[in-house]
Amino acid sequence: MIIKDIQLTNFGKFNHKYISLEPGLNIIYGENEAGKTTLHTFIRGMLFGIEKQRGKASAKDTYSKYQPWDNPSNYQGTMGIESDGVNYRIERNFSKENKSFKVINEDLGIELSQEQIDELFAGLDESCYYNTISISQLGSVTDKELENILKNYAANLGSTKSMEINIKEAFEELNTEKRKIISENKIGEEDEIRRYIRDDEDTLELSEREQHTIIASIEQKKESVARLQEKKKDLSARDAKRLEELARQNERKENLYQEVLSYTTELEKYNSMLEQIKSHKQSLENELKSKGIDNWETMDMLTDKVVNRSNIPIVFIILTMAFIGAAIGFTVGNVDLLYVGEYWMKPAICLGLAGVCLILSVVKFFVNKKKRNKKIESLKELKLVLDKLDAAKHEETYCMHQIDSKKDALEATQELIKAEEEKEVNSEDCSDELKEIEQQERELNEAISKANWILEQKKEKDIEVEARINESNHRLEVIKKAKFEIDAIEEAKTNIEKIATEIRNSFGKKLNEKASFYMSEITNGKYDNLSIDDRLNISINGKKSLIPASKLSKGTVEQIYMALRLAAADIIFEKDKKPILLDDAFVMYDNKRMGNTMKFMAESMEQVIIFSCHTREKVMADKLKIHHNFIKL
Structure with missing residues (x-):
């Protein structure tokens, strides 16, 4: 492969x-x-x-x-x-x-x-893998440790490598190992450890029941919290509706307050205007009164009197006409006077006086006309004052009307405010009940938190107990393995005698041959013969003497180690x-x-x-x- x-x-x-x-x-x-x-x-x-x-x-x-x-x-x-x-x-x-x-x-x-x-x-398992095809350096160990590693490796392969086996020494080593296993693993404590495990398992079982009770209690409390939250949600909706109605009512009242403020401001404005109008009216009346005018009839009468009054100086005209008439009379009454110088003076004087009166008439006409125009202008000013007085009276009336109107509106608004203040919101006030529910919810959540904390504490204790159980089980496992090793030692003692003869000439010889071959190849023929005695001591069979592994260099021992593993791989995996x-x-x-x-x-x-x-x-x-x-x- x-x-x-x-x-x-x-x-x-x-x-x-x-x-x-x-x-x-x-x-x-x-x-x-x-x-x-x-x-x-x-x-x-x-x-x-x-x-x-x-x-x-x-x-x-x-x-x-x-x-x-x-x-x-x-x-x-x-x-x-x-x-x-x-x-x-x-x-x-x-x-x-x-x-x-x-x-x-x-x-x-x-x-x-x-x-x-x-x-x-x-033929390939993990143990075989480690002992054959996977080869690493032995590391920085002492010569004695290197020798022991090689001996253990050879032992693990089951090779006695000798024609004679010292059964007594092998049994002594196995018995020593057995006593060591019993001492190191404290096999006598097995019953006590099992008792500890039973006690801890009972503790875990009791804790589990208590935790189930706590968990059930937590679930009940969570259900109660859920119900409270649903109720709180309903009450909050109702309270929100109440607050909304209150808000609308407050908005209406605020609008009414603003209207009252507006009406009050307008009343103050109109009252101030009325005072100014009354003061102005009084000053106009006083001005007219000083001119002798108290109403429009008097003004019309004076106006007609001034307008219809003639500017012609009647007296002077009459005098002029009279003097002219006298002159004519003096002249007509005595024709002879025309020719008589002594009678000429009277008509002349009359005519002269008539001329003077005529001149005075003209002067008087213009003087009267000027006075008339002046009076007309004065009357116009007085008429303007009367117009202002009428306007002031109208303004006074308007202001009083506005004041009355604003007062009525103010009173009506105040009545509306009073009605709004007396009006109650129909929605139920749920704030107290909400506070009570929130308090209950807090208490339940605190109880849940406390129960969870207790649950966590129990779980942590359970972890400690489980750790103790695991440790105890580990100790039992160690004891079990130790007992297994003791049984294996006893079995080994029995089997040593059975298999010793069988493996003398088979595996041990074959391993020596293979290892010697590989040792020769990797040392380029320097060492071509390995020897392993009945005590698993490994040596190089030199030309003159047998050289123990403890006398060889670390590099050579590493080569022996590799040769053994390669040889074992050949034997185990064959082709x-x-x-x-x-x-x-x-x-x-x-x-x-x-x-x-x-x-x-x-x-x-x-x-x-x-x-x-x-x-x-x-x-x-x-x-x-x-x-x-x-x-x-």
């Missing part, structure tokens, strides 16, 4: 990240935090899934670490593989809400059944080759070791995927002209 490509739809820091892989050597390079571990985890997850842990462990488990924040339900990806010349596509959604897993035969376009999937991945994943596996290798190993793997392995934060693997591949697929994150 080889991995053709991976598509991280939404996984960890990657979103729609596509990486194409090839048969042979693949080098995935990225600096720290670039996502190499994410890719490695994704490949493992696509093969075996990623389960979310329970309790406190869930906060820091692998599922939570790589779960996307922006769209948790879209926690998925695909991986293309090829097995026996057939192309498959693995589709997996890791989200616990939308969990799914499919394997599609892309050549036939069909989805594989579970039986077909099991057949496709036969069905699997891709080898190396996660910074060459850190402890020098360039020569790394070059030998990379060259061997590129030439012998179906597919190798190297994850590295260094470029030395690419530099080495280029130097040795090893064909490879380089991917930079």
Whole structure:
């Protein structure tokens, strides 16, 4: 099987990240935090899934670490593989809400059944994956720790690797491990822990009943609040109608008040005008009275008298005529006088006096005419005064009429105001009832808030109790596992004697041979024989002596570690080759070791995927002209 490509739809820091892989050597390079571990985890997850842990462990488990924040339900990806010349596509959604897993035969376009999937991945489980094809560096551990890691790895594979087994020592180690398990896991506390769990479960049950009661009470109070709100809504509508009527009444009263103010202002204006008119009228009457005129009859009489009075000076005209007549008489009465000079003087004197009277008549005519015109002008002025007096009287009458009219209107408006003030709004005043309902609503809401607070407190206590139960169950699980391990130890003690002989010449020998082959290849023939004794001590069988792993360099021990895993993969998977994943596996290798190993793997392995934060693997591949697929994150 080889991995053709991976598509991280939404996984960890990657979103729609596509990486194409090839048969042979693949080098995935990225600096720290670039996502190499994410890719490695994704490949493992696509093969075996990623389960979310329970309790406190869930906060820091692998599922939570790589779960996307922006769209948790879209926690998925695909991986293309090829097995026996057939192309498959693995589709997996890791989200616990939308969990799914499919394997599609892309050549036939069909989805594989579970039986077909099991057949496709036969022999590959997560434990096998970790112990064989997924290889990482051992890390910065001591020589003794390296030796123990190798021993444990060999033990996990079940290889006794020796023609003789020291059963006594094996039993002693198993018994020691059994006592250690009993001591560390406090198996004797199991009954007490179960009692604690029962007590806490009873507490939870009681709390649940109390919470149901509180919730029922809250629901009842919420229903009461809803009813109060409906009633408040109805009362508010009625009160709004009352307020609207009051507003209209106040508007009418305000309009009436404005009318009263307007009438009062007009009354004041007309009263002020009346006072001015009366004062003006009095001054006009006084002016006429001083001229002796008290009404229009007197004015008409004086006017007729002045207009009809003649300007001709009658006396002077009569005198003139008399003198003329006398002159004529003196002349006619004595004709001889015309010829007598002594009698001429009388007519002459008469005529002279007549001429004087005539002149005086003319002068008097013009003087009279001027006086008459002057009196007419004076009478015109007096007539104008009379007209003004009449106008003032009319204005006085008008003002008094207006004052009476405004007084009547003012009284009528005041009566209307009084009627509006005495008038009551028919709508019922609901304000007091509304206040009472609002008070009841506040009290109910406070009671609901208090009940919710109590409910939250109980829930928090329940969380603490559940945490204690989970912790107790975890302790029981630990004890269960410990008891299982003890049972396994007892069973192991029984089975050791049964299987020891069976595995001597089969698996152990085969593993030694395979591991020795790989050790020879990756060390370029320097070490070609591994030996594992009955106590699982690993040694290199040199030309002159047996060299224990504790005496070897860390780089050599790392090579032994890789040779063991490659050998185990060969034995477990036989002809069905699997891709080898190396996660910074060459850190402890020098360039020569790394070059030998990379060259061997590129030439012998179906597919190798190297994850590295260094470029030395690419530099080495280029130097040795090893064909490879380089991917930079």
